[in-house]
Amino acid sequence: MATSRLLALGAGARNWLTNILLWTAIVLFVWLLGKWIWPVLYPDAFRPLVANFEQGRGGTETIKANYAAWNLFGRKPAGEVRQEMAQVEVPETSMQLDLHGVVVGLDSRSSGAIISERNAEANYYRMDEELPGGVVLAAVYDDRVLLDRNGVMETLSFDKGATIKTMARPQVAAKPASSNSGAPLPQSPEEFLSMAEQQLAEDAPAALASVGLEPAAAGGAAEGYRFTGGNPMLRSLNLRAGDVIRSINGHVLGNVQEDRRMMKEFHQSGMLEVEVERDGAVFSISYPIP
Numbered sequence: 001m002a003t004s005r006l007l008a009l010g011a012g013a014r015n016w017l018t019n020i021l022l023w024t025a026i027v028l029f030v031w032l033l034g035k036w037i038w039p040v041l042y043p044d045a046f047r048p049l050v051a052n053f054e055q056g057r058g059g060t061e062t063i064k065a066n067y068a069a070w071n072l073f074g075r076k077p078a079g080e081v082r083q084e085m086a087q088v089e090v091p092e093t094s095m096q097l098d099l100h101g102v103v104v105g106l107d108s109r110s111s112g113a114i115i116s117e118r119n120a121e122a123n124y125y126r127m128d129e130e131l132p133g134g135v136v137l138a139a140v141y142d143d144r145v146l147l148d149r150n151g152v153m154e155t156l157s158f159d160k161g162a163t164i165k166t167m168a169r170p171q172v173a174a175k176p177a178s179s180n181s182g183a184p185l186p187q188s189p190e191e192f193l194s195m196a197e198q199q200l201a202e203d204a205p206a207a208l209a210s211v212g213l214e215p216a217a218a219g220g221a222a223e224g225y226r227f228t229g230g231n232p233m234l235r236s237l238n239l240r241a242g243d244v245i246r247s248i249n250g251h252v253l254g255n256v257q258e259d260r261r262m263m264k265e266f267h268q269s270g271m272l273e274v275e276v277e278r279d280g281a282v283f284s285i286s287y288p289i290p
Contacts, residue, residue, distance in 0.1 A: 038242040073154070092146055095133050095152035097120070102140050111140035202254040215254055216244045222254025224277075 100122050101114035109127055116122035117132045125137050131147065135154070139146035144157040208214055212230035216223045229241025245253060248266055250273070254257050275284045 014158050030208065090146060090153045090155045091134075095135065095149075095154070095156075097131065097133070097135075097147075097148070097156055099145060099156050099158050102142065113140055113145045114135060115145070204260075208256070213255075215243075216246075217254065222252065224253040231275070240278065241280070245274065246277050246282070247275045249273050 015136060056140075093243055096118040098116050098118060100116065101111060103110070103112045112124055112129075114122050114124050115137075117130055120132075127137055127140065130136050134149075136148040137145060138148040141146055144155050147154045147156055174260055208225065212228045213225040216226040224244045224246040227241060227245070227246045229242045248251055248262075251259075251262055251266075273284055275282060
């Protein structure tokens with residue numbers, strides 16, 4: 001089974017994170033990753049834990065986000081379940097399920113988890129959504145989730161062999177926006193998109209280098225963007241030096257001008273499938289665009 005590595009991002013310090021994102025958003029993939037980090041700017045929404053999957057050489061691992069309708073009636077509110085079960089010891093489930101990642105919301109209704117049947121493809125489930133086997137996701141915590149199995153609560157924890165990594169966000173004072181910039185800080189993902197397009201159009205090599213990316217090519221053909229390891233934010237998202245971001249939604253990356261023209265199409269697609277190569281192994285992550 002693939003090892004899960006989790007990254008916990010703390011909430012708060014809105015100005016500090018905004019300034020960091022201001023620079024990282026000038027590159028296509030950093031903007032896409034910003035879709036994951038964006039809610040940190042609004043801590044009342046949710047605090048994400050990002051799951052990273054590693055697979056053997058030549059293997060492919062895929063995570064698909066599956067947002068189904070919530071059960072809004074006839075079930076006890078998830079917040080009440082969380083409060084009541086937090087102090088109660090719940091037995092581990094006997095179901096053949098694996099927990100790969102969690103999204104822990106300050107509002108429990110925004111929580112969810114990445115879960116799969118044993119040795120099967122993982123999917124994302126929201127609170128109160130039904131999982132394989134007929135159980136329902138009842139509560140989500142940093143290290144486990146609670147399942148409602150016909151009215152009986154059971155625990156599904158991370159695999160004992162998994163490494164859980166928590167990142168403490170450094171306390172860095174926010175820097176004011178440059179008075180020479182002539183433009184306000186971006187206030188939405190759409191503004192990030194516009195800024196990214198502009199920066200890539202003006203000086204693509206500098207934009208790439210400033211966030212630790214460089215063109216990757218094989219036999220003269222573009223094969224995406226290689227992470228040089230110099231960007232702490234990308235490292236915090238479990239990218240490693242040498243990783244190659246190969247494609248998004250089947251579009252092979254590497255031609256900056258073509259990639260820039262594709263950004264609006266990516267944004268409007270509703271779903272992003274990002275393919276990354278690491279040491280000869282390829283894994284992809286499918287993620288919905290809010």
